[in-house]
Amino acid sequence: MSAPSDSPRDAPPAAGPLARSEAEQAWSRAGWSDGDDRRLTRLQRLTARFGRGTVIGVPYLWLLLFFLLPFLIVLKISFAEFRLGLPPYTPLLEWIDGTYLQIRLALGNYQFLLEDPLYITAYLNSLKVAFFSTVFALLIGYPMAYAIARSKPSLRAVFLLLVILPFWTSFLIRVYAWIGILKNNGLINNGLMALGLIDEPLPLLNTEFSLYVGIVYSYLPFMVLPLYATLEKMDTSLIEAAADLGCRPFKAFLTVTLPLSLPGIVAGSMLVFIPAVGEFVIPDLLGGAGTLMIGKVLWSEFFNNRDWPVASAVAIAMLIFLVIPIVVFQHYQQKQAERAEES
Amino acid sequence: MTDAVLQAGAPGPAARPEGSRPGAVLRRAEARPIIEIDDVVKTFGEFVAVDHVSLTIREGELFALLGGSGCGKTTLLRMLAGFERPTAGRILIGGQDMTHVAPYDRPVNMMFQSYALFPHMSVEANVAFGLRQDGLPKAEIRDRVRQMLDLVQLAPFAKRKPHHLSGGQRQRVALARSLAKHPKVLLLDEPLAALDKKLREQTQLELVGIQERVGTTFVVVTHDQEEAMTMADRVAIMDSGRIIQVDTPHALYEYPNTRFVAEFFGTVNMFQGDLIEDEPDHILIRSDALANPVYVGHGISAREGATVWVALRPEKLAISRTRPDRAHNWDQGIIEDIVYLGGISTYHVRLDSGALARVTTQNLERMAEPDITWDDRVFVSWRHDNVVVVTG
Incomplete structure (x- = not known):
């Protein structure tokens, strides 16, 4: 629309403004002027903002109601003291004589966590179990994801379905099924004895072994799926290019496939590691009495000791222990990604 | 129809009337064969992709495999690279039987249609990749990489990652990477297909210039008749897995041996x-x-x-x-x-x-x-x- 004013050299100076006003007239005759245009976009912008707000707002509201608020309640209880009654803890805010408001922050629960080695040992053990479970899940899940991603496209959907299929059964039932497999007169021991390979049952259940079997089995799909997603979209001509340039298959895997699947490895490991740290059901059912994991400690504080304040402190401490390294890690990852973008 | 009419420009100013390089053709007439394809067949299930093809490509030649999609030209190229094994027949490279040799043991390199640059490596590292596989000393690798980047005029971009380059620059990195090992034969799969028309025309001549400077045998797969004419010393026209005619662009245009060639090559x-x-x-x-x-x-x-x-x-x-x-x-x-x-x-x-x-x-x-x-x-x-x- 500003074409005439864009090329003043072509037109005599006097014709410039005239031409422009003519053009403007033509535009407004056609029902289009700059003003109209702006009003239209403002309206559009408003609806767009509203639409975006709704789409983002709903999940935010959900998280606020069902995550942040409960979390704040737990935080509040962690600063209270145990008492007999309902609720079984002292209030945070209290009117004294009806004249002044008293805030009581009891830090003793956190101090107690540090004093009793049970809690620190349980935390460290949980981290250890989660770490090795993640490593095992990666060692098993990577070849699985790789094989699925490299299989025929028609077969991929079937394999993926097989990975997801266990989810259709209750998690609890699947863990109980492992008891049936691992117990002294269970599937494995009976089978081995029938074959005459062993004379008495191997102690499989309620050991570290059964604990790892349970966790790795339960969380394996969370490792396989993100790995599959990264491996599947990888350009296979990259591997061909590596081979073409004289790189043998295993080295091509190490120098090309593995580094390019790093995002999948990170995502899968996070999805296994984080829930594994706080896992309660599997150590309780498969891990036996000796297994010390923070989820179990938390549960017994809540339900056996009925000490809500200490239990809440355990939960908050676990969250901090977990969140801080994750945030630091994420921050580092993002920085690295940005650096990669820039270079 | 309109396409065909537009291509009527082929014999116009863009075409070279006497082959691509008359001197080169003469020189190559006595050059020894570098690739001998001997009655090669490749089937995928029922589908015959390459059907009894025999072909000799001479040392130092710029040879084009031309044909429509699905004519078998890419399968033939991939068999030269070692990504596909022939169902029957033999492939000799530099006089040695390479029919069943793995890609990483062949003295040929390939430039991929998608370029297949390693996205997690810098331009420099991409070019050095092949040389590293050979375990060359570091100083030599550095020299060769610099030489290659100079050849394709990308020295200032050595430290960049591929996704920070334009399409034309990526194409040149791919070329530098595939030439770095000084292969006996360079295989190029639709090397210019991803570029826009203007850049493509310019790059065609650049590629020919680079080929003349390094002297390597180039085998180019293309579906673009004009591209084959502009670049190649000799062109093989393929259809349904067979080679219909092999000749200089001039001979193909003026002396087509079949209706197919006459219609495919020009209007x-x-x-x-x-x-x-x-x-x-x-x-x-x-x-x-x-x-x-x-x-x-x-x-x-x-x-x-x-x-x-x-x-x-x-x-x-x-x-x-x-x-x-x-x-x-x-x-x-x-x-x-x-x-x-x-x-x-x-x-x-x-x-x-x-x-x-x-x-x-x-x-x-x-x-x-x-x-x-x-x-x-x-x-x-x-x-x-x-x-x-x-x-x-």
């Missing part, structure tokens, strides 16, 4: 006819599409009465308002369309038989008034030595 007016007179010194062909018989001043190897095709290149037809003074090699019709392309114009003449003839003329004079216009009645004629007769 052509094709008329079906019967051989009515076959003498050692001339033949006569009668076609339902043409009012007068076609006279050709040499004999052909076909029986009298056989069905033949007369192939006439648009630029070898002449158009005029005056009736030619002879009994053959002309026809008349109405100008149906005129396509003005600047350097040349293409006239679409609807012959009285209903057939269409395309005639291109060069617009030599700037001020010339076009004396032939729409709906004019014109005469189309051609010289007898410009007629190509094919039998199948």
Whole structure:
């Protein structure tokens, strides 16, 4: 629309403004002027903002109601003291004589966590179990994801379905099924004895072994799926290019496939590691009495000791222990990604 | 149809009339073979991708495999690279049987259509990748990488990651990477397909320049007839897994051996006819599409009465308002369309038989008034030595 004013050299100076006003007239005759245009976009912008707000707002509201608020309640209880009654803890805010408001922050629960080695040992053990479970899940899940991603496209959907299929059964039932497999007169021991390979049952259940079997089995799909997603979209001509340039298959895997699947490895490991740290059901059912994991400690504080304040402190401490390294890690990852973008 | 008409520009200024490089062709005539493909067959299940292909490519040649999609050209190239194993036949590279040798043990390198640059490595690391596999000393790798980046004029971009480069720059990194190991043969799979038209034309000549400088044998797969003409010393035209003709671009254009080649390689007016007179010194062909018989001043190897095709290149037809003074090699019709392309114009003449003839003329004079216009009645004629007769 500003074409005439864009090329003043072509037109005599006097014709410039005239031409422009003519053009403007033509535009407004056609029902289009700059003003109209702006009003239209403002309206559009408003609806767009509203639409975006709704789409983002709903999940935010959900998280606020069902995550942040409960979390704040737990935080509040962690600063209270145990008492007999309902609720079984002292209030945070209290009117004294009806004249002044008293805030009581009891830090003793956190101090107690540090004093009793049970809690620190349980935390460290949980981290250890989660770490090795993640490593095992990666060692098993990577070849699985790789094989699925490299299989025929028609077969991929079937394999993926097989990975997801266990989810259709209750998690609890699947863990109980492992008891049936691992117990002294269970599937494995009976089978081995029938074959005459062993004379008495191997102690499989309620050991570290059964604990790892349970966790790795339960969380394996969370490792396989993100790995599959990264491996599947990888350009296979990259591997061909590596081979073409004289790189043998295993080295091509190490120098090309593995580094390019790093995002999948990170995502899968996070999805296994984080829930594994706080896992309660599997150590309780498969891990036996000796297994010390923070989820179990938390549960017994809540339900056996009925000490809500200490239990809440355990939960908050676990969250901090977990969140801080994750945030630091994420921050580092993002920085690295940005650096990669820039270079 | 429109595409075909636009490509009528092929014999125009862009084409090289005498092969691509006459000197090169002479030099290569005595060069020894670097690739020998011996009766190679490749099937995928029921589908025959490459069907008994035999081909010899000489050292230092820029050779093009040309054909439409699914003609087997890429499968053939991938067999040279070692990504596919032939179902039958042998492939010799530099005199050695490479039929069942793995890609990483072959003295050839490939430039991929997608470029296949390693996205997590810098330009430098990409180019160095092949040299590292050979375990060359670091200093030598550094020198070779610098040399290659200079060759493709990308030295300032050595530290960048591939996704920070333009399409043309990526293409050059891919070239540098595949040339870095000094392969005996460089295989290029549609090397310019991802570039836009302008850049493609410029890069064609650049590639030829680089090939001449390094002296490596290039085997280029392309579906673009003009690209093959611009770049290659020799072109193999493929269709349904078979090689139809192997020759210089000039010979393919002027002496096509089949209808397929004549139609695929450039634009052509094709008329079906019967051989009515076959003498050692001339033949006569009668076609339902043409009012007068076609006279050709040499004999052909076909029986009298056989069905033949007369192939006439648009630029070898002449158009005029005056009736030619002879009994053959002309026809008349109405100008149906005129396509003005600047350097040349293409006239679409609807012959009285209903057939269409395309005639291109060069617009030599700037001020010339076009004396032939729409709906004019014109005469189309051609010289007898410009007629190509094919039998199948």
